[in-house]
Amino acid sequence: MAKFIDDNRIKQLADDHGTPLYIYDKGRMLDDLNALKDALYPGASLYYAMKANPLLGICEVFRQNGTGVEVASAGELCVALKAGFAPKNIIFTSPGKTEEEIRYAIENGIKIINIDSIREASIVDKLAKETDSVVDVAIRINPSSCRSNAKIKMTGIPSQFGVEEEDLNERFFESLKTFDNISFKGIQIYMGTQMLDPEDIIWNTTYAMELGIRLSKKYGFKLKYLNCGGGFGVRYFKNEQPLDMRALADGMRELHERMKDELEDTEVIFESGRFLMAPAGVMVTKVLYRKESKGQRFLICDGGSNIHSSSAFLGRFVRNNFPLHAIAKNRSGEDTETTICGPLCTSLDVVGQKVALDAGVKEDDLIVIEQSGAYGYTYSPGKFLSHETPAEILADEDSYHILRQRGSVSDLLYGQQGL
Ligand SMILES: *Cc1c(COP(=O)(O)O)cnc(C)c1O
Numbered sequence: 001m002a003k004f005i006d007d008n009r010i011k012q013l014a015d016d017h018g019t020p021l022y023i024y025d026k027g028r029m030l031d032d033l034n035a036l037k038d039a040l041y042p043g044a045s046l047y048y049a050m051k052a053n054p055l056l057g058i059c060e061v062f063r064q065n066g067t068g069v070e071v072a073s074a075g076e077l078c079v080a081l082k083a084g085f086a087p088k089n090i091i092f093t094s095p096g097k098t099e100e101e102i103r104y105a106i107e108n109g110i111k112i113i114n115i116d117s118i119r120e121a122s123i124v125d126k127l128a129k130e131t132d133s134v135v136d137v138a139i140r141i142n143p144s145s146c147r148s149n150a151k152i153k154m155t156g157i158p159s160q161f162g163v164e165e166e167d168l169n170e171r172f173f174e175s176l177k178t179f180d181n182i183s184f185k186g187i188q189i190y191m192g193t194q195m196l197d198p199e200d201i202i203w204n205t206t207y208a209m210e211l212g213i214r215l216s217k218k219y220g221f222k223l224k225y226l227n228c229g230g231g232f233g234v235r236y237f238k239n240e241q242p243l244d245m246r247a248l249a250d251g252m253r254e255l256h257e258r259m260k261d262e263l264e265d266t267e268v269i270f271e272s273g274r275f276l277m278a279p280a281g282v283m284v285t286k287v288l289y290r291k292e293s294k295g296q297r298f299l300i301c302d303g304g305s306n307i308h309s310s311s312a313f314l315g316r317f318v319r320n321n322f323p324l325h326a327i328a329k330n331r332s333g334e335d336t337e338t339t340i341c342g343p344l345c346t347s348l349d350v351v352g353q354k355v356a357l358d359a360g361v362k363e364d365d366l367i368v369i370e371q372s373g374a375y376g377y378t379y380s381p382g383k384f385l386s387h388e389t390p391a392e393i394l395a396d397e398d399s400y401h402i403l404r405q406r407g408s409v410s411d412l413l414y415g416q417q418g419l
Contacts, residue, residue, distance in 0.1 A: 004028055005395045007327045007368070010284060013393055014366055018406060019286040020303025022392040024053075024373055028280040029061055036232060036275055039249040041205065042256045044268040047091060049230075050076045052273025052374035053281070057394055057403035059083035062276070068111070070271050074101040081108060091227070091269075093140065093188065095160050103127050106135055112225060114140045114188045116162050118175050121182060128181035138186045138225050139176075141165050143211065146191040147203040148231075161190070165211070173219040186225030186266070187212050193274060194233040196243050201231065202251035209255070213262050223266050232275035236371050237320040243275070274374045281373020283308045283390075285342070285351070287365045297338045299357075301367055304342010304349040307390050309380040311351045311369050312342070321352050323370040332360035340367055344385050386412050 005025045014021055037046060047068040050059060054076055059069060060083045068089035071077045080090055090110040094101075097113075097120065105113055106127055115121050115137050128135040140162035145154050156165070163172070176184050189208040195201050208228040216223040235242040285303040292298070305312035311322040324340070336359040340352035351369060361367075382389060389407035393400050 003031065004279070004282070004370075009395060010282065010368060011327050011366065013395070013400065014284050014286070017391045017393060017402070019284055019366070020301075020307055020390045021284045022281060022307075022372070022377055022390055023284060024058065024277075024281045024392070024394045024403070026061060026280075026394055026396040029058075029276065029373075030065060032276055032279055033062070033065055033067070035245050036272060039245045039252060040270055041228075041252045041268055044228075044270055047089075047269055047271045048276060049271045049273035050080060051378070053277045053376070054079055054378055055392060055403045056083055057401055058277070059085070061394070063089075068269075074098075074104045077101075077105060077108070077110070087111065093190075095162075099123060099127060103130075106131060106133060109133075112136045112138055112185060114138050114227070116140050118163075118172065121176060121179055125179035125181045134181050134183050136185050136225075137182045138184070138188050138227060139163050139168075140188045140190070141168065141211070143189055143191065143207060145207065147200045147207075148192055148195055148197075150197055150200060152203070157192075162188075168215060170219070173221070184221060186223050186227070187215065188227035188229070190227075190229030190271065191231060193231045195231040196233040196235070196240055198244050198248040198251055201248060202255060204229070204231075205252070206255060209259050209263065209268075212266070213259075223263075225269070226263065226266050227269040227271065230270045230272045230275075232272050234275055234278045234371060234374075236278075236322060239320075277374035278371045279373065281371075281376060283311070283369040283372045283376060285367050285369070287361065287363050287367065288343070290362055296354075297336055299338055299340045299361065299367070300343065301340060301351070302343055303387075303390060304344055304351050305380065306342060306344055306349070306382055306384055306387055307377050307380050308351060308369060308372060310375050311372065312349060313353075314348065314381075319353070321355050322372065324352055324355065325368050325370070326357055326361045327366040327368060328358060328361045329365060330360045330362075331358045334359050343387065 047070045048062040049070045051072050069080045069085050070091050072094040087109045088111050091112045092105050093114040142159050142162040144156045144165040191204045205228045212223050212226045285301040287299045289300040335356040337354050338357040342349040391406040392404040
């Protein structure tokens with residue numbers, strides 16, 4: 001297993017701060033950040049896709065270590081500013097930006113707004129006019145082809161994101177030019193998440209670069225900004241191979257040799273959430289009860305899908321278990337098939353389905369769900385059944401920071417009014 005703080009520390013933090021609990025490991029975050037930086041297209045910049053884990057303290061770690069940040073809402077923008085990101089290192093991408101959100105982004109002078117349509121361009125233009133500013137924008141493109149799992153989809157994929165590549169014509173670019181208060185800088189393409197084959201990533205990056213260059217020549221604009229997306233994957237399941245960073249780096253360097261002249265004046269950007277955060281976080285949940293039901297062994301724990309829905313298969317196509325292990329006082333040395341559940345009154349609240357777990361695991365032992373630093377708590381229906389929110393802690397060598405305190409039961413009343 002790759003480096004993460006050891007089980008003694010996990011146990012100590014769980015004893016001191018209670019469960020369920022999220023723990024992030026700063027050392028692991030930095031290892032993965034450096035590994036990704038080293039494998040990217042030479043000279044490119046890296047933006048942290050904040051939706052993967054929007055904690056203030058996590059954003060601060062990335063800011064201190066030189067990434068930009070991609071936000072997808074006014075709330076995320078607020079946190080990014082609080083985390084100290086300079087506006088010139090913030091980009092805003094979302095298919096449904098409200099006028100309030102766009103205005104907030106303009107007032108703060110962020111680097112670029114990635115727009116999804118001419119209609120959105122006209123709204124940005126109108127709002128920019130109100131403040132007498134000129135706002136940098138890029139268009140997000142839904143490409144006509146993309147590649148994942150070594151398969152090229154020639155038709156692309158229907159999606160609510162971006163402008164269709166087929167719709168990028170003379171008329172489109174002429175309309176963009178009619179807006180005096182936006183300045184068109186380039187394009188963004190994000191072809192999908194959890195890619196584990198370096199060749200897929202290189203293929204998609206090449207596609208984005210060639211498309212950007214072709215459009216800029218054909219329609220006569222300067223390509224100042226080229227956001228190639230990312231989708232760098234991590235290993236969740238036994239049948240998956242981790243992303244080969246050396247192959248990725250080799251592919252990127254070759255691409256650089258081919259493209260560097262044409263892209264001399266272009267800022268190349270990649271984005272990542274999952275790769276940077278998933279391996280750096282665990283969710284720790286405590287066994288409350290054991291039971292047998294019709295020959296099946298169940299463990300009921302204090303945290304489940306309410307704080308970690310993706311481990312419970314919600315919103316996932318693949319019904320495999322996340323990697324997990326137990327921290328147990330007494331091991332029997334023999335595994336037995338076990339189903340690990342959270343505390344919710346729904347049969348969907350299963351974070352480990354029929355996993356091989358030591359038969360000695362019992363009440364007060366801990367279950368540690370790995371690869372949980374991205375799309376964990378933030379992606380979960382935490383309000384369902386009204387449990388307190390978990391504490392979230394950043395382990396940093398021998399010290400730690402509490403990034404979010406455990407909630408209390410009365411938090412649920414916040415903002416509510418009775419009759
Ligand atoms: C979600 C998202 C990302 C981050 O994707 P990961 O697979 O987590 O790295 C990057 N860019 C855009 C536009 C996104 O929507």
